[in-house]
Amino acid sequence: MTSSTFWVQAAVRLVERFTPDGEALAGDLLEEHANGRTAVWVWWQALGALVAVVWPSAPSEIRPLTLVEAQPAEAYARANVLLRRPVDINLGTNPAGHVGGLGITILAALAGHRAPVLLWFLVAAIVSGAVLGVIRIRRGRGLAASRAIVPLRG
Amino acid sequence: MSPRSLLTDFELMILLAALRGGDEAYAIQVAREIASTAGRQVQLGAVYAALKRLEEQLLVEAWTGEPTAARGGRAKRYFRVTSRGLDAVRSTQQALVALWSGLPQLQERRS
Numbered sequence: 001m002t003s004s005t006f007w008v009q010a011a012v013r014l015v016e017r018f019t020p021d022g023e024a025l026a027g028d029l030l031e032e033h034a035n036g037r038t039a040v041w042v043w044w045q046a047l048g049a050l051v052a053v054v055w056p057s058a059p060s061e062i063r064p065l066t067l068v069e070a071q072p073a074e075a076y077a078r079a080n081v082l083l084r085r086p087v088d089i090n091l092g093t094n095p096a097g098h099v100g101g102l103g104i105t106i107l108a109a110l111a112g113h114r115a116p117v118l119l120w121f122l123v124a125a126i127v128s129g130a131v132l133g134v135i136r137i138r139r140g141r142g143l144a145a146s147r148a149i150v151p152l153r154g
Numbered sequence: 155m156s157p158r159s160l161l162t163d164f165e166l167m168i169l170l171a172a173l174r175g176g177d178e179a180y181a182i183q184v185a186r187e188i189a190s191t192a193g194r195q196v197q198l199g200a201v202y203a204a205l206k207r208l209e210e211q212l213l214v215e216a217w218t219g220e221p222t223a224a225r226g227g228r229a230k231r232y233f234r235v236t237s238r239g240l241d242a243v244r245s246t247q248q249a250l251v252a253l254w255s256g257l258p259q260l261q262e263r264r265s
Contacts, residue, residue, distance in 0.1 A: 012226070015199075019199065019202070020202075020206060021202045021206065021231060023228050023229060024181070024202070024218070024228065024229065024230060024231035025181070025198055025199065025202055026225075026226070026228055027221075027222075027225030027226060027228030027229065027230060028180075028181055028182050028198055028225070028230075029198070030224075030225050030226045030228065031182070031224050031225050032182065034224055044197075045197060045198050045199065046199075048197035048198070048199045048200065049197065049198065049199025049202070050199070051199070052197070052199040052200055052202075052203045053199075053203075
C-alpha cells in the first residue's frame with residue numbers, strides 16, 4: 001500500500017464511520033481518487049463532511065409573528081439571560097466519559113509503540129479539536145449576541 | 155419536520171442541479187453541475203447533508219444503486235426531485251422574480 005493510498009483509505013474509513021450516507025460518500029471519494037483527484041482533495045472533502053455532521057446548517061425557519069405586547073416586561077430580560085447562559089464545550093481530546101487523561105495517555109503510548117503513525121493522528125486530533133472548540137465558542141458568542149430579544153416600541 | 159414554503163439558496167441550487175441530472179442524479183454530478191453552472195465549489199458532504207434534509211421534507215426521493223468495484227464495493231446513492239420538490243422550486247422562483255421585478259437599480263444599463 002502506497003502512502004497516498006493509505007491516507008485516502010484513512011479518510012474514507014473516517015467518512016464511512018462518522019457521517020450519515022457514509023457508504024455513498026466514501027464510494028464517491030474512492031471513485032474520484034481513481035479518476036485522478038489527489039489525496040489532499042479527498043481529505044478536504046472528508047473534513048468538510050465531518051464538519052457538516054458537527055454543525056449541520058439548520059435552515060432558518062419562517063416563524064409566525066408573536067404578540068409581544070402580551071408578554072410581561074421582565075420576559076425579555078429572562079429570555080436574554082437564557083440565550084447568554086454559558087454552554088459547556090469539551091475541549092479535551094477524550095470524547096468518552098469516565099476515562100481520564102492518564103488512561104488516554106497510556107493508550108496513546110501503547111498505540112504509538114505498536115504503530116508510530118498513530119501518534120500523528122493523535123496530534124492532528126488534539127490540534128483540530130482545539131481549533132474547532134475555539135471556533136465553536138466564538139460562534140456561540142456571536143449567535144447569543146445576535147439573538148438578543150428587544151421589545152418592540154411604538 | 156414541517157415543510158417550509160421557500161427554499162434556501164443552496165437547496166434551490168441542489169434541486170435545480172438534480173433536475174438537470176434527470177431521474178438518476180447523484181451527489182458528485184450535482185456538485186459538478188453547481189460548480190460549472192453557478193461557479194460555486196461545494197463540498198460533497200454539504201451536498202449530501204442538503205439532500206438528506208430535502209429527502210426528509212419529501213422534496214427529493216433517494217435510492218441506493220448496486221455496489222461497484224470502482225467504488226471499493228460501495229453503492230452509489232441516486233436522487234430524483236419529487237413533484238413536491240418541483241412545486242417548491244416553482245414557488246421559490248415566483249417569490250424571487252416578484253422581489254426582483256420593479257427595481258430600477260437592477261435594470262441593465264443601456265449605452
